[in-house]
Amino acid sequence: MNFFRSSKPIELPKHNCVLPHALRVPSLEKLVGKRVVLASNSPRRKEILRTVGLEPEIVPSTFEEDLSHGQFEDLHEYPVATATHKAVEVYQRLVSESPEDSPDLVIAADTVVLTHPPPGLDSVPFEHEGSVHQEVLEKPSSKQDNLRMLLDLNCAICEVVTGVSLVYPVLEAPGYKIKSLDERTLVHFADNPKELLEAYANSGEGVDRAGGFAVQVPKCECLCSSIQGLGGLLIRKVDGDYQNVVGFPVASFFKFLEVLCEEEDDFLEV
Amino acid sequence: MNFFRSSKPIELPKHNCVLPHALRVPSLEKLVGKRVVLASNSPRRKEILRTVGLEPEIVPSTFEEDLSHGQFEDLHEYPVATATHKAVEVYQRLVSESPEDSPDLVIAADTVVLTHPPPGLDSVPFEHEGSVHQEVLEKPSSKQDNLRMLLDLNCAICEVVTGVSLVYPVLEAPGYKIKSLDERTLVHFADNPKELLEAYANSGEGVDRAGGFAVQVPKCECLCSSIQGLGGLLIRKVDGDYQNVVGFPVASFFKFLEVLCEEEDDFLEV
Numbered sequence: 001m002n003f004f005r006s007s008k009p010i011e012l013p014k015h016n017c018v019l020p021h022a023l024r025v026p027s028l029e030k031l032v033g034k035r036v037v038l039a040s041n042s043p044r045r046k047e048i049l050r051t052v053g054l055e056p057e058i059v060p061s062t063f064e065e066d067l068s069h070g071q072f073e074d075l076h077e078y079p080v081a082t083a084t085h086k087a088v089e090v091y092q093r094l095v096s097e098s099p100e101d102s103p104d105l106v107i108a109a110d111t112v113v114l115t116h117p118p119p120g121l122d123s124v125p126f127e128h129e130g131s132v133h134q135e136v137l138e139k140p141s142s143k144q145d146n147l148r149m150l151l152d153l154n155c156a157i158c159e160v161v162t163g164v165s166l167v168y169p170v171l172e173a174p175g176y177k178i179k180s181l182d183e184r185t186l187v188h189f190a191d192n193p194k195e196l197l198e199a200y201a202n203s204g205e206g207v208d209r210a211g212g213f214a215v216q217v218p219k220c221e222c223l224c225s226s227i228q229g230l231g232g233l234l235i236r237k238v239d240g241d242y243q244n245v246v247g248f249p250v251a252s253f254f255k256f257l258e259v260l261c262e263e264e265d266d267f268l269e270v
Numbered sequence: 271m272n273f274f275r276s277s278k279p280i281e282l283p284k285h286n287c288v289l290p291h292a293l294r295v296p297s298l299e300k301l302v303g304k305r306v307v308l309a310s311n312s313p314r315r316k317e318i319l320r321t322v323g324l325e326p327e328i329v330p331s332t333f334e335e336d337l338s339h340g341q342f343e344d345l346h347e348y349p350v351a352t353a354t355h356k357a358v359e360v361y362q363r364l365v366s367e368s369p370e371d372s373p374d375l376v377i378a379a380d381t382v383v384l385t386h387p388p389p390g391l392d393s394v395p396f397e398h399e400g401s402v403h404q405e406v407l408e409k410p411s412s413k414q415d416n417l418r419m420l421l422d423l424n425c426a427i428c429e430v431v432t433g434v435s436l437v438y439p440v441l442e443a444p445g446y447k448i449k450s451l452d453e454r455t456l457v458h459f460a461d462n463p464k465e466l467l468e469a470y471a472n473s474g475e476g477v478d479r480a481g482g483f484a485v486q487v488p489k490c491e492c493l494c495s496s497i498q499g500l501g502g503l504l505i506r507k508v509d510g511d512y513q514n515v516v517g518f519p520v521a522s523f524f525k526f527l528e529v530l531c532e533e534e535d536d537f538l539e540v
Contacts, residue, residue: 021473021500023466023469023470023473023500023503024469024472025465025466025469026465051499051500052500052502052503053500185507190521190525193528195295195296196293196295196528199293199294199295200293202294203291203293215512229321230291230293230321230322230323232322232512232513232520232521233293233322233520233521233524234521235511235521236511236521237455237509237510237511238508238509238510238511238512239507239509240507240508241505241506241507241508242485242502242508242512243502250502250503251460251502251503251504251505251506254503255460258463258466
């Protein structure tokens with residue numbers, strides 16, 4: 001048997017974000033060979049995208065994430081604005097760093113946890129919907145602060161909102177377009193006994209999390225994957241997209257890509 | 271520096287199903303040192319329990335899982351009955367194999383996917399609830415059969431029901447008690463384009479799954495963990511316990527343990 005050495009080396013594509021197990025659908029096929037960047041260091045977001053067959057380059061944003069909540073009449077716009085700042089910062093930086101290899105798509109996301117009115121007040125008339133008072137739940141400052149937040153959330157509902165912004169090049173000024181979505185999921189806390197909340201606060205899992213609880217935490221020793229957190233034990237039900245609570249609304253993102261491919265002539269074509 | 275060798279070897283407990291990261295709550299503390307058995311070979315169930323700090327012995331049941339659906343007026347009782355058969359079979363087998371080390375708790379579960387009436391018909395009067403016609407969705411026999419099922423589920427709702435049965439020893443005949451729960455989660459399929467359903471059916475992920483879709487699949491190479499499946503892309507929202515769709519309603523199970531510890535004098539005391 002003879003082996004022949006090809007005189008021409010096989011050229012691998014410079015960028016390859018679409019994995020072999022990705023579903024063969026138009027939007028993912030259009031991303032093959034493109035430079036796709038995720039402006040986030042979150043292992044959970046990276047993993048969620050990887051499971052649907054997308055492995056973007058990771059370039060965390062340097063945006064400070066210090067927007068004031070007060071400037072948003074509707075708090076759902078707050079994570080969208082943060083995501084947009086992150087995506088634009090990374091896009092502009094990469095274009096100036098390597099104008100000959102600028103990104104085809106930058107994806108950024110920001111997740112916040114908001115207070116939510118109790119079920120009885122849920123069905124406010126549509127025209128007043130924006131006026132329901134909501135607050136952003138921050139990260140607890142200590143285990144004791146975590147317990148205080150959990151006691152507030154117990155038997156209650158909170159709303160997890162992720163803003164996702166996409167930035168891609170177009171010919172007109174300023175040279176890029178921004179498209180955004182937000183995804184909202186209600187998380188219903190069970191009527192947990194105080195001992196369970198104390199045990200959870202003492203576990204320390206919630207201290208670094210907005211809202212003070214985690215439904216998914218990195219656990220696997222090979223760091224390739226994350227699994228549900230102990231926080232799931234406190235939750236009676238999730239109403240909406242579960243992955244949104246983990247940190248990235250992948251189903252909506254995917255549908256959004258399909259819509260952009262169909263409706264925006266310049267999407268991934270410049 | 272001197273090292274001393276203890277003359278008495280440290281005695282490790284014979285059974286240890288409670289992991290160091292488990293929450294310090296009464297029910298889990300009561301399980302320390304007990305022989306706890308999971309009558310299931312499902313890596314997903316094992317993993318869900320492990321994340322909350324419980325690592326039971328795995329003894330898959332030999333029960334055939336061939337109960338006829340027709341015998342249940344309310345189909346929600348069907349997975350509970352299967353789980354009970356599995357738990358009792360394993361309990362009785364282990365007692366006869368090693369009467370001096372019989373199990374303190376056997377846990378079994380069975381998950382089925384049922385058709386569900388469309389949203390408009392959702393609010394049937396309570397007294398008629400049992401009479402809403404539901405059917406069990408089986409595993410698709412081929413990729414083509416998978417596509418047929420997905421076309422039926424598209425834009426529609428299905429109900430994932432897990433029955434969980436616990437068997438534990440008591441003094442009275444027949445020597446054990448059975449306690450069961452069922453957990454129900456509604457899964458709303460998005461309005462997916464046919465190409466996406468075809469791509470999903472062709473991926474083969476749904477072929478071995480009841481209902482023809484998977485929200486969680488084992489992926490990690492070290493086999494220690496599973497991550498969400500491509501099937502999540504088809505789903506608009508989950509209404510209820512997400513872990514129940516993965517295969518084990520761990521939050522309800524946990525609360526059930528607490529109730530049994532409080533209300534059943536003989537639970538884990540024989």
